[in-house]
Each structure stands twice: as structure tokens, then as C-alpha cells.
Amino acid sequence: MNLIVMxxxxxxxxxxxxxxxxxxxxxxxxxxxxxxxxxxxxxGVTNEMQKYIDDVSSDEKIENDLILxxxxxxxxxxxxxxxxxxxxxxxxxxxxxxxxxxxNNYQKAKILNIDKERINEFLKNFDVIVLAGFQGINQEGHIxxxxxxxxxxxxxxxxxxxxxxxxxxxxxxxxxxxTDPNIVPEAKQIPKLAxxxxxxxxxxxxxxxxTRSVELAMKNNxxxxxxxxxxxxxxxxxxxxxxxxxxxxxxxxxxxxxxxxITISGIPDRPGISALLFGLLADQNINVDMIVQNISQDGxxxxxxxxxxxxxxxxxxxxxxxxxxxxxxxxxxxxxKVSKISVIGMGMMSQSGVAKKMFKTLADNSINxxxxxxxxxxxxxxIDEKYTNIAVKSLHxxxxxxxK
Amino acid sequence: MNLIVMxxxxxxxxxxxxxxxxxxxxxxxxxxxxxxxxxxxxxGVTNEMQKYIDDVSSDEKIENDLILxxxxxxxxxxxxxxxxxxxxxxxxxxxxxxxxxxxNNYQKAKILNIDKERINEFLKNFDVIVLAGFQGINQEGHIxxxxxxxxxxxxxxxxxxxxxxxxxxxxxxxxxxxTDPNIVPEAKQIPKLAxxxxxxxxxxxxxxxxTRSVELAMKNNxxxxxxxxxxxxxxxxxxxxxxxxxxxxxxxxxxxxxxxxITISGIPDRPGISALLFGLLADQNINVDMIVQNISQDGxxxxxxxxxxxxxxxxxxxxxxxxxxxxxxxxxxxxxKVSKISVIGMGMMSQSGVAKKMFKTLADNSINxxxxxxxxxxxxxxIDEKYTNIAVKSLHxxxxxxxK
Numbered sequence: 001m002n003l004i005v006m007x008x009x010x011x012x013x014x015x016x017x018x019x020x021x022x023x024x025x026x027x028x029x030x031x032x033x034x035x036x037x038x039x040x041x042x043x044g045v046t047n048e049m050q051k052y053i054d055d056v057s058s059d060e061k062i063e064n065d066l067i068l069x070x071x072x073x074x075x076x077x078x079x080x081x082x083x084x085x086x087x088x089x090x091x092x093x094x095x096x097x098x099x100x101x102x103x104n105n106y107q108k109a110k111i112l113n114i115d116k117e118r119i120n121e122f123l124k125n126f127d128v129i130v131l132a133g134f135q136g137i138n139q140e141g142h143i144x145x146x147x148x149x150x151x152x153x154x155x156x157x158x159x160x161x162x163x164x165x166x167x168x169x170x171x172x173x174x175x176x177x178x179t180d181p182n183i184v185p186e187a188k189q190i191p192k193l194a195x196x197x198x199x200x201x202x203x204x205x206x207x208x209x210x211t212r213s214v215e216l217a218m219k220n221n222x223x224x225x226x227x228x229x230x231x232x233x234x235x236x237x238x239x240x241x242x243x244x245x246x247x248x249x250x251x252x253x254x255x256x257x258x259x260x261x262i263t264i265s266g267i268p269d270r271p272g273i274s275a276l277l278f279g280l281l282a283d284q285n286i287n288v289d290m291i292v293q294n295i296s297q298d299g300x301x302x303x304x305x306x307x308x309x310x311x312x313x314x315x316x317x318x319x320x321x322x323x324x325x326x327x328x329x330x331x332x333x334x335x336x337k338v339s340k341i342s343v344i345g346m347g348m349m350s351q352s353g354v355a356k357k358m359f360k361t362l363a364d365n366s367i368n369x370x371x372x373x374x375x376x377x378x379x380x381x382x383i384d385e386k387y388t389n390i391a392v393k394s395l396h397x398x399x400x401x402x403x404k
Numbered sequence: 405m406n407l408i409v410m411x412x413x414x415x416x417x418x419x420x421x422x423x424x425x426x427x428x429x430x431x432x433x434x435x436x437x438x439x440x441x442x443x444x445x446x447x448g449v450t451n452e453m454q455k456y457i458d459d460v461s462s463d464e465k466i467e468n469d470l471i472l473x474x475x476x477x478x479x480x481x482x483x484x485x486x487x488x489x490x491x492x493x494x495x496x497x498x499x500x501x502x503x504x505x506x507x508n509n510y511q512k513a514k515i516l517n518i519d520k521e522r523i524n525e526f527l528k529n530f531d532v533i534v535l536a537g538f539q540g541i542n543q544e545g546h547i548x549x550x551x552x553x554x555x556x557x558x559x560x561x562x563x564x565x566x567x568x569x570x571x572x573x574x575x576x577x578x579x580x581x582x583t584d585p586n587i588v589p590e591a592k593q594i595p596k597l598a599x600x601x602x603x604x605x606x607x608x609x610x611x612x613x614x615t616r617s618v619e620l621a622m623k624n625n626x627x628x629x630x631x632x633x634x635x636x637x638x639x640x641x642x643x644x645x646x647x648x649x650x651x652x653x654x655x656x657x658x659x660x661x662x663x664x665x666i667t668i669s670g671i672p673d674r675p676g677i678s679a680l681l682f683g684l685l686a687d688q689n690i691n692v693d694m695i696v697q698n699i700s701q702d703g704x705x706x707x708x709x710x711x712x713x714x715x716x717x718x719x720x721x722x723x724x725x726x727x728x729x730x731x732x733x734x735x736x737x738x739x740x741k742v743s744k745i746s747v748i749g750m751g752m753m754s755q756s757g758v759a760k761k762m763f764k765t766l767a768d769n770s771i772n773x774x775x776x777x778x779x780x781x782x783x784x785x786x787i788d789e790k791y792t793n794i795a796v797k798s799l800h801x802x803x804x805x806x807x808k
Contacts, residue, residue: 016459052478055420058485063496067481070474074456077471081462092467096500097545141501 002165003123004033007133007155010043011172012229013075023082025170025229026128030088034123036162038133038155039079041071046134061106065135065145068107069095072132080130090128095135095143100154102136102144109136109144111153114161131158149210156213160220167222169209170229175236176201176208178401179253183392186402190251191234194241194346197251198224200378204254204342214238241346249347249354250399255392256340257385259289260313261370262306264320266330269302277304277320277327284319286312290340290371290382301330305371307382310336338370339388342380343395349376361398367391406569407527408437411537411559414447415576416633417479427486429574429633430532434492438527440566442537442559443483445475450538465510469539469549472511473499476536484534494532499539499547504558506540506548513540513548515557518565535562553614560617564624571626573613574633579640580605580612582805583657587796590806594655595638598645598750601655602628604782608658608746618642645750653751653758654803659796660744661789663693664717665774666710668724670734673706681708681724681731688723690716694744694775694786705734709775711786714740742774743792746784747799753780765802771795 006029013019026037040046049067058064073094080092098118102109122129133151136144146153152169159167174189176198181187193201195218202211208226217224217238227235241247267273274293281288286308294303308316313334320332348354358379362369367390371382383391396402410433417423430441444450453471462468477498484496502522506513526533537555540548550557556573563571578593580602585591597605599622606615612630621628621642631639645651671677678697685692690712698707712720717738724736752758762783766773771794775786787795800806 016456019460049478052420052482053485056423056482056486057489058482060485060488063481063485063488066477066496066498070477070481073470073474074453077467077474078456078460078462081457081464081467082460084464084467085461092470094470 002033003036003162004029005036005038005155005159005164005167006170007038007151007168008040008170008229009151010040010046012170013039013079014043016078019075019078020082022079022170022229023086025232026079026083027086027088030127033165035128036119036158036164037079037128037130038151038158039072039075039130040133040151042075045071045074062142065106065143068145069132069135069143072135076130076132080128083128083130088128089126090130091122091126092130093122094132095154096137098131100136100157102138102146104138104140104144106144108147109138111136111146111157114158116161119158119162149213152210152213153216156216156220156222156224160216160222164222166225167217168225168227168235169213170227171208172228172230173208173226174228174231174233175226176206176238176252178251179392179396180206180255183389184396184402187396188401188403190236192237192239192244193251194244194247195238196241196377197344197346198238200342200344200375201252201254204256204340204344204378204380206252206254244346247347248345249351250343250345250401252344253392253395253399253401254342254344255388257388258310259307259338259340259382260310261335261338261382262308262313262316262320263303263333263335264305264327264329264331265303265333266301267304268328269300273327274304280319280323281308281316284315286316286319290373290380292371307338307340307371337385338382339385339391340380340382341388341391341395342378343399344378346377348378355379357398358395361394362391365390365394406437407440407566408433409440409442409559409563409568409571410574411442411555411572412444412574412633413555414444414450416574417443417445417483418447420482423479423482424486426483426574426633427490429636430483430487431490431492434531437569439532440523440562440568441483441532441534442555442562443476443479443534444537444555446479449475449478466546469510469547472549473536473539473547476539480534480536484532487532487534492532493530494534495526495530496534497526498536499558500541502535504540504561506542506550508542508544508548510548512551513542515540515550515561518562520565523562523566553617556614556617557620560620560624560626560628564620564626568626570629571621572629572631572639574631575612576632576634577612577630578632578635578637579630580610580642580656582655583796583800584610584659587793588800588806591800592805592807594640596641596643596648597655598648598651599642600645600781601748601750602642604746604748604779605656605658608660608744608748608782608784610656610658648750651751652749653755654747654749654805656748657796657799657803657805658746658748659792661792662714663711663742663744663786664714665739665742665786666712666717666720666724667707667737667739668709668731668733668735669707669737670705671708672732673704677731678708684723684727685712685720688719690720690723694777694784696775711742711744711775741789742786743789743795744784744786745792745795745799746782747803748782750781752782759783761802762799765798766795769794769798
């Protein structure tokens with residue numbers, strides 16, 4: 001018998017009926033394999049808890065994580081009770097009961113250690129462990145949370161710890177698509193994807209998987225499957241690129257509206273100024289993504305444009321304005337109405353012409369490119385937000401990704 | 405500095421505003437004493453959890469307690485966060501974090517042990533421990549619940565473990581009254597009461613305190629105070645009767661409609677029949693209270709009448725009918741429309757005439773007595789439920805308990 005980890009998110013366990021549906025899926029799988037089933041809280045519950053925290057303006061780390069992790073007890077208890085009634089040997093466990101040991105970064109804790117021996121002990125006596133996702137315990141004995149989407153990370157971390165054969169991430173979509181089907185109805189489910197591609201897709205806007213969980217799976221070479229808890233069709237397998245026989249030149253097109261552009265004008269064009277500027281932002285944990293430095297026209301000052309996530313733009317703006325004396329720029333401008341469009345594919349490494357086709361397609365649609373960034377398997381461009389849909393549609397068409 | 409334990413129930417922490425009110429009370433007390441503050445879940449939350457359990461018809465003990473104890477994390481986290489914002493050195497803790505070790509009787513677990521050293525360690529570093537009531541952990545590492553009203557027991561148990569100077573039970577009434585003010589508006593708050601009196605009141609229908617918590621306080625000679633979280637007036641002190649200077653002959657009148665009467669007719673009038681009958685009920689954990697055996701008129705058969713709690717009457721009925729061959733009775737009759745009225749007072753021990761006055765008062769009001777039971781400090785009678793209010797009113801008047 002193999003060991004499989006299954007993870008169900010908040011929408012999959014959002015009501016008693018939905019939890020019963022999860023039980024059906026688990027029971028079918030339990031006939032073939034030993035299971036660890038990782039659950040989130042019911043959809044909406046974590047938001048409700050966040051509202052309580054906001055209502056008392058709490059920035060207390062220990063307290064906030066204690067409140068945020070209260071919802072998983074309910075889903076874990078309910079699913080395990082349903083499984084037992086249906087004669088499955090099941091045990092419900094919270095993060096601290098394994099324990100899943102994390103660091104002290106409350107609200108976005110990283111898993112340090114999982115007690116493998118204790119899990120194996122449980123698996124001797126039970127066929128299914130129903131485990132609370134999203135939560136752990138730090139070395140001081142306080143409960144920590146892993147951040148939004150953290151249940152994916154719990155699932156992947158525990159699957160890696162116990163050398164599971166596979167980690168199935170159940171969700172409300174059929175898998176990973178070539179792009180957002182809400183924008184392009186002809187978008188196609190991707191049967192197999194390399195870790196690197198999934199990682200680029202997650203970090204460029206596709207919201208299927210928590211980026212950290214993909215990183216962790218890649219590091220441990222753990223096969224992930226993104227699969228629907230409703231349709232029961234085969235999902236998308238995410239695995240080592242060596243296991244991919246045919247590598248797509250472009251596997252998908254993703255987009256993110258969660259970008260803001262900051263342009264600093266009239267900054268002295270001298271060595272070290274970029275290091276100073278981005279050093280100040282890094283000190284505040286601001287994530288700078290795309291950077292464009294314009295060639296100085298007068299040989300004295302330059303313009304620098306870069307992007308940050310929307311929720312960090314105010315902080316970035318303040319940091320820069322506070323340091324105007326050091327940086328000596330003449331003006332600063334921010335723009336939230338931009339969008340980052342990315343094309344991603346493992347085959348890109350060995351194939352030329354991908355970027356050219358991207359730029360030509362956008363030009364044909366009269367879409368201006370504000371910034372560009374690339375990696376070996378990805379090209380991203382920043383454009384005016386209002387052209388998002390037309391850019392995604394035309395690129396999806398240009399790379400011939402739609403259902404044939 | 406002394407150590408005081410304060411407990412706030414579900415209605416006292418039922419909203420953010422109410423939790424802020426609790427914070428006000430705690431902060432005032434924290435200026436004088438080190439504190440352990442025990443909280444229930446927000447009112448309604450435990451009921452909501454019970455509904456989930458009922459919806460999946462779960463009778464799984466481990467799972468049900470995991471679900472039922474999820475609500476305290478929220479109140480404990482919120483209060484501790486508010487206290488910290490107001491510069492109180494506070495720490496939120498769940499039952500397993502102390503740990504509060506219980507037996508394996510899920511849903512009504514008994515506390516076996518509380519780690520006093522660890523509490524003292526916390527009190528060295530913090531001025532206020534905010535502790536989840538109602539919950540513990542058993543020796544197998546699973547979360548247990550102490551049963552409805554269990555937060556009172558948590559408060560008293562922890563106060564006893566750390567030799568607290570006092571345990572204040574905050575509630576939505578001003579303390580313990582001579583009777584239910586909903587029936588008798590002239591009912592009077594009692595300033596001081598002996599443990600034994602409170603115990604009799606709790607077990608005869610007054611819902612102010614969880615019976616087990618009073619037993620535990622008596623055993624440990626811990627002064628309890630029942631006090632309002634709204635009015636801020638002094639509450640009712642419950643203490644050793646040696647500390648009561650003046651002992652009331654009758655301290656209060658209580659009533660319970662949670663009684664059912666069972667009458668068995670035509671049962672053989674021979675030695676051992678009662679032992680057999682009540683043995684069968686005891687085997688099913690049915691709580692028999694008042695018992696009346698009528699004198700046999702024919703010298704061969706007798707009638708036996710007794711009371712059980714309403715929610716055990718069907719089970720009792722089934723047990724007896726199943727054993728009709730052994731018990732050999734001719735008929736069985738149950739009646740839920742009865743009420744138990746009790747008068748309670750420490751002074752009763754040294755004073756005669758209390759029972760006489762009770763019986764005369766009821767007779768003057770044409771109320772028939774169906775059964776009687778007494779202890780050293782209590783007389784209870786069973787009457788037709790429809791006379792409950794008139795019985796309580798007239799007895800309250802007869803013993804001169806109303807506000808003068």
C-alpha cells in the first residue's frame with residue numbers, strides 16, 4: 001500500500017454537504033492507499049476571524065495566530081467523524097499534535113520539522129489521518145499560521161516528510177489551465193507541467209497553488225496533482241521536467257493585476273544610486289519585481305521605473321519620500337493601473353523567437369510595453385491594466401494554446 | 405500581590421464590545437493582583453458547533469470534543485490582544501498548553517492534574533494569563549471538554565491548584581438570589597452563602613454555577629464570588645460555613661422543571677425488589693432522585709414512585725419494560741409535568757419547624773405534594789408543574805426572604 005497526501009481547501013469543505021463529498025473521495029482513495037488528508041477551515045471562516053482581529057486592531061502575533069487557526073478544528077473533526085461512521089479507521093489531528101514545528105514568523109511561519117516517526121506510528125493504527133492545514137507550533141509552544149494558502153504548504157511538507165507517493169491538491173477547478181478560462185473560454189487544461197513552469201505561473205498570477213508549496217515539492221521532487229473535488233476528472237500533474245517527454249515551448253499565459261508601477265524622475269545618474277534606492281526598499285521587506293532604468297538624456301540625471309505589489313506601494317512611496325535628501329530625485333509617480341502579462345514554458349530554453357512573437361502580438365494589438373523581465377522559462381511584460389484581457393487572449397491565440 | 409482567578413462566561417464575551425468591557429474589569433483588577441482569566445467561547449458558538457455535530461450525527465468522542473472546543477481560541481486571543489494594546493503583560497493559553505490534564509470521559513471529562521509549576525513560571529513573566537475554559541487534554545494527547553458550564557470548573561480547578569486567594573465567577577446577574585427574580589421580582593441578592601447551600605441550590609435548579617465547580621471549591625476551601633460583569637456591584641460570596649457569622653434558616657427557594665415522575669404499580673412487595681429495580685437503572689447511569697414506596701394494601705404488591713431527569717425518562721421506561729419479567733409489575737406510568745421545589749438553608753440543621761411551614765404553605769395554596777426528599781439543609785417536594793410559580797412565590801413569602 002502506498003501513502004498519498006490529499007489536500008482540500010476552504011471551498012471544498014465549505015458546508016456539511018461538501019464535507020460529505022470530500023468523504024466520498026477519501027473513502028474511494030482509502031481502498032487503495034493509506035492517506036493523510038489535509039484540510040483548511042470552512043471558506044469564509046478565516047476571513048471572519050481576520051475581521052475580529054481588525055475590529056480590535058490587534059497586531060499581536062501570538063494572539064492573531066491563535067484566532068486565525070481556530071477554524072480547522074471544526075472541518076477536521078467533522079470529516080473524521082463522517083469517515084468513522086462509514087467504517088474508516090480515522091484520526092483527527094491538529095498541527096501541534098504531530099507536531100508540525102515552525103519558526104517564529106507568526107502569520108507566515110516556515111515549517112522547520114515534522115515528526116515522521118510519530119506520523120508512522122499513527123499510520124500503524126489508523127488508515128486515514130485527517131490533519132489541520134495552515135497551522136503549526138513554534139519552539140516556544142505557541143500556535144503559528146503559515147499564511148494564506150498555507151494548507152497547500154502543510155500538505156506538501158508532510159508528503160515530503162513521509163515520502164508520500166503523491167500529493168493531490170483538490171480544488172474547485174479541473175487543474176491548471178493554459179490561461180484563466182474566465183478570460184479565454186477556449187483555455188485548455190494542462191495534463192503535465194514542470195515544477196519550474198508551475199512556480200512561474202504561481203508567482204505571475206495563476207492562483208491555483210501557493211508558491212511556497214511548489215518550491216517545496218520541487219526541492220523534494222514530490223509529484224503534485226491539482227485536481228477537482230467536483231468533476232472527478234484527472235487533474236494536472238506537476239513533476240520534475242525530466243519526466244516530461246514533450247516540453248511545450250509555451251505552456252501557459254498568466255497575468256497579475258496586483259502590480260503597481262513607481263517612477264522616480266531626476267535621480268542623479270551616478271554609481272551606487274540603484275544600490276542605495278533598492279537597499280532602502282529591501283530593508284522594509286518590499287518586493288521589487290521589474291526594473292527599468294532609462295538612459296540619462298542630460299548625462300546627469302536618470303529616471304528609474306520599477307514595480308511592487310499593490311499592498312506595498314504606499315510603504316514604498318513613504319520610504320522614498322522620507323529619503324529624498326539621500327536619493328536627491330526631483331519627482332515620484334505611482335500607478336496602480338498596470339498589469340503584468342507572462343508567457344511561460346520549459347521549451348523556451350531551447351527555442352528562439354518566443355519573445356519576438358510576444359512583442360509582435362502586443363504591437364499588432366497596439367499595446368505599449370512599459371517594462372520587461374525575463375527568466376530562462378518566462379517572459380513578463382508590464383502593460384496598461386485596461387489591455388489585460390486583449391493581451392491574454394491574443395497571446396493565448398498566438399502560441400496556439402487553445403483547445404483544438 | 406495576591407493571585408485571583410476571574411471567569412467570564414459566553415454572554416460576557418459574546419461580542420467585541422463585551423470583550424472590551426471584560427478588558428476594563430480585568431485591567432482594574434490587574435492593578436491590585438496577578439490574574440488568571442478563564443473564558444468561555446462567545447455565546448452561541450458552542451451551540452453552533454453542536455449543530456454541526458448533530459448534522460453529521462456524530463457520536464465520535466474525540467472528534468466531537470475537538471469541534472466543541474474550537475471557540476475558546478477566539479475569545480482568549482481577542483481579550484489578550486486588547487489587554488496587550490493597553491499595556492498589560494498578558495499571555496493567551498489553551499487547555500493543552502498548561503496542560504490541564506483530564507480523564508478520558510470525553511464531553512464530560514474530569515480534571516486530573518494541573519501543572520502548577522508551569523503556571524507559576526508563566527506568572528513570573530506575565531501579569532495576566534488568559535486561559536481557555538471548558539477544555540483539557542487527556543493522557544493520549546487528545547482534547548477533551550468538561551461538559552456544559554465546564555468553564556466554571558476550569559476556573560475553580562486552576563484557582564485551587566495555584567492556591568488563589570479568590571475565584572470570581574462573572575455572569576450576567578448580580579449574584580445568587582433568594583429565588584428566581586423572573587418569578588418573584590422581590591427576590592433578594594444573597595451577600596454570603598455556604599458551599600453546601602450553593603451546592604443544594606445548583607443541584608435543585610438554580611443555574612448560576614456548575615455543580616461540579618461548587619463541589620471542587622468546597623473540597624479545596626476556595627472562596628467563590630458570583631458577580632455581575634455589568635453592574636459592578638459586589639456579588640455573592642460562597643465560602644466555608646464556619647466563616648458565616650449568621651446562618652439563615654432558609655437562604656433560598658429553588659425549583660426545577662427538569663424532573664419526570666415514574667410510577668410502577670403492582671410490583672411484588674418482597675425484600676430485594678427495590679435493589680433489583682434501582683440496580684437496573686443505575687447500570688444505565690440513570691439518576692434517580694426522589695423515591696416513594698406506597699404501603700401495600702393487599703400485602704402482596706406495592707406501588708413505587710420515583711423521579712429521573714427529563715432526558716433520561718425514555719431510557720428508564722425502556723429499561724423497566726425490557727425487564728418486566730424480572731420485576732413482575734402490572735403497569736408503568738410516566739409524567740413529565742411535575743416540578744421539584746426546594747427550600748435550602750444552613751440554619752435548618754439547628755431549627756425545627758421548617759418542614760412544617762413548607763407543607764402548611766403549600767396546603768394553604770391547595771398544592772398537593774407528590775413526593776418528598778430531605779437532607780440536613782434542604783427539603784424538596786415534587787408537585788404538579790402548573791403550580792410551580794405559586795409555590796415558589798408563597799414559600800419565598802412564608803420564609804420572609806423578600807427585600808425588606
